[in-house]
Amino acid sequence: MASFLLFLSASVLFAQSTAAFNCAKAPIYVDIHKRAVHGTDVFQYGSFIGVGNPSQNQSLWPSLIRNDTIITDSNYCDHSTLANCAQSTRGNFDTSLSTSFVQEKNFQSLDHNITDLNGTFTGEFGQDDLHLYTHFFETDGASQNVVSKYTIEVATNGSAAPGIVGMGYSSTLLQTLYDQNLIAGRTYSLYIGSGMDRAGGVINGSNVFGGYDAGRFQGDVHKYPMRTDNASPFPVTVQDIIISDGGDSTSNISLFDPASFSNLKTRPDPFEARLTTEQYPLSLPYEITQNYIKKLSAGPSGNSDGSLKLNKPFAGTMTIILDDGFTITMPNNVMFNTSGISPVAARDENSTDPFLLSVAFLSQVYLMADYDTYQFFLATAIQEQKAVMPRTFCPKATPTPYIPPKASGFAQQGMIGAVIGGVVGGIGLISFASCLFLGLRSSRAAKKAERAEEEEKARGKATMLQFDIDDKTDFEAPPKTATPFFWNKR
Template sequence: MASLVFYLSATVLFAQSTVAFNCSKSPIYVDIHRRAVNGIDVFQYGSFIGVGTSAQNQSLWPSISQNHTSFTSTSYCDNATLANCGTSTGGFFDRTLSRSFEAEPQFQTLDKARNGTFEGDFGHDDIHLYTHYFETDGATQTLLTGSTIQVATNGSIAPSIVGLGQSSTLLRDLYDRGIIAGRTYSLYIGHGFDRAKGVVNGSNVFGGYDAGRFKGDIHKYSMNINRKNPMTLRVKDIVITNSQDKNNVSLFDPAVFTSMKSRPESFEAELTTDQFPLSLPYQLTQNFIAHMGAEKDNFWGDNSLKLKDHFNGSLSIVLDDDFVVTIPSEVLSNFSNITPIQDRAEKSDKPFYLSTAFLTQVYLMADYDSYSFYLAEAVQKNNLVMPTTFCPKSVPVAYERPKQSKWVSQGLIGAVVGGVLGGAGIAVCLYCFIIACIRKRDQKKVEKEIEKGRQSKMAQMEIEDVPEFDPPPKTSTPFFWKKR
């Protein structure tokens, strides 16, 4: 009897898990690049998402800490302290023009630890998720009606944000309405925005991942749900490599940085898209300044350090599972020698961050149903867009490009095909040459026969007997024979 109950319980649990996660649902791919947005005449970099009825298109910055999808009101810049506010918010939303907007003044925010970066009003409206694989192609949309949104009215940052934190209302609504398989999400932030000064675009995948966007080993980590940014990593080493002499220097090495009495312990850092530069422990920041000749700079308003001279090298971050993420030379020191390392006060108690600069080099896949996330090396220039369903509690799998044989990889097939075609071409040319020669020979033979016949005819005419007339009579000549 007990065994029967056990099997019945197991069957019920299996049925519940099967019903809960319908992994036949296709993911929603939303690209990230520059585009025209509502209310701004300057292209904005962000996720291609619209709001309202009729849709007012926006470029929303993905945030893995914020839980609400927020839009910028048309009056935001009247009171905001955001620099260049009129051309840098990601778009403006006029809720008075939307027939589907419904205010919800009693809604309690899920983002209580936002530190007052912006304020706004909550409500419900239609969200349009646009799938737009290539810039030259038209877009298709997934419509999510009556989803929770926030309309920002005052603040100090660009508030046009798609919230993808652990309590994301967008992921919740998509899953609850059976549009995606689970509360899973993947991100490649790209670096086609002003601070990064790159050209590669990014992408979001709701309920899935882009199998062609990453390669190599997949690294799994557990979320720390007690943090504002639940995706945390432990860093055990940071190594600076000079490309010219291939010299490696660890910021953890007390033999190089003698101000340290011993090697520092590994530290926990939060993943975030809320800022571009990395924020490292004070002592490691000082080691970076000393080794690189860096100085304070606030050109971008984020306290990034600046180098006195250009540095041709890279910075590698070694995680506790030996996954190495390398920030290349063009990111470590841009054209203005500004680095992606943030200055830090000695007594600062703020979290350490592996921020957007870090995420330009990796592909992030989050499973909020199992409180796990995955990292892998990003494919920077992705010619294959392969949205794949990310079923909760499963492990993402990168697209395996077909393996080529040595004949293909070394170009031997091409050489053989080229040889065959080349030989065939030579044979055809030789055949045509021989035919032409034969025709020319035959023509000459005919001409020779004709000439021979003509000469024979002339010879014949020369030996023909000429009829002779009898001479006139000698004695009497008829009258008709008289000479005229």
């Protein structure tokens, strides 16, 4: 009885906690790709978002550690030490051109203690309208959701690239979207894609606020708890890393294996790594990084992000295995790009920096975060998908991938099967019609001859009909499976 009451109480509490969420509310899909942005003449990769009235388009990069949305002042590059600044701002914003911008001098940022991995910046805060654009097809115009009176930071000076939409565990954008009844809950999904210059790919990404794209991931969905005691709330535990040369299973080498690497006395313990979008290459423990260097003949690349370069061609892959069995394989084009740059960063032996599964990892993974219950989900990303399938991600729910219906044997053959079937069927139909025509004509001729013979007998004429007779006096019976009027005596 006590167990039943406990179950009933828990059910009531769950129902009460979910009643506040409007789970019929459609999500907001915002794509990530290269586009023209305000104030520069270069296409920049990021989320399709505009600021102000009239809107000044931005291409904002999603950050998993920051909570505020930061845009770049139109004069930022005049005071910044950021390399290649004009091509890295992700769009400029001129406060004087927006009729709705209101400065907020006393606003307290949630990110004041966060140090950007790539530098720092300072700025001013103000309220303005944020335009979240949905652009499913390049040939169609974009639709928008407007977040009114949203507080943004306008970066005026620094060494880092601003142009950031903050998606940390206290994201002000998610909270404002929920408060303005634009999404079902504080849920968010990200596929970062590979269209940024560092990745050298062409696959676009997407944000889904209050939902997820069911067509962008496949297979089992793995759940993990968030950590709110750290600026990076997405920790996972790496159990093994396997290098494959592209041959059979005997070519698989674990970077954790003491038998393969003499510097290892024992097998290293699994290590905790944080998911991040702050850098492209992975940051792995020193010993593991050294094993990677030895196995793949890697060395410094001179790249500003610290990536290692492979000194000889590599046709294999690298597989990262988490402690719950979630497995992601980095394909060959990520492991060895056209310049030989690899997705792993060099690491100093005395470094205390956190271990990171960064953009290189997230380009293969679909991330779904529930900030109302502080848990997140990972699944294998579908790199290329012809359809976008946004679904509401209700807090406390587990996302499920779209499973296409099984096609019939005929449908699986596609258009070619249909054409071949039509040709074969057409030939059969013509043959049937021809046989039918010949059979009917033969039958009419026989009946006409019979009538002529009867008429001759009736007139008393004894006319002897001459026939050519075969030597064979008997004949085979019609086959039992034949249609009668298709069969003729030989």
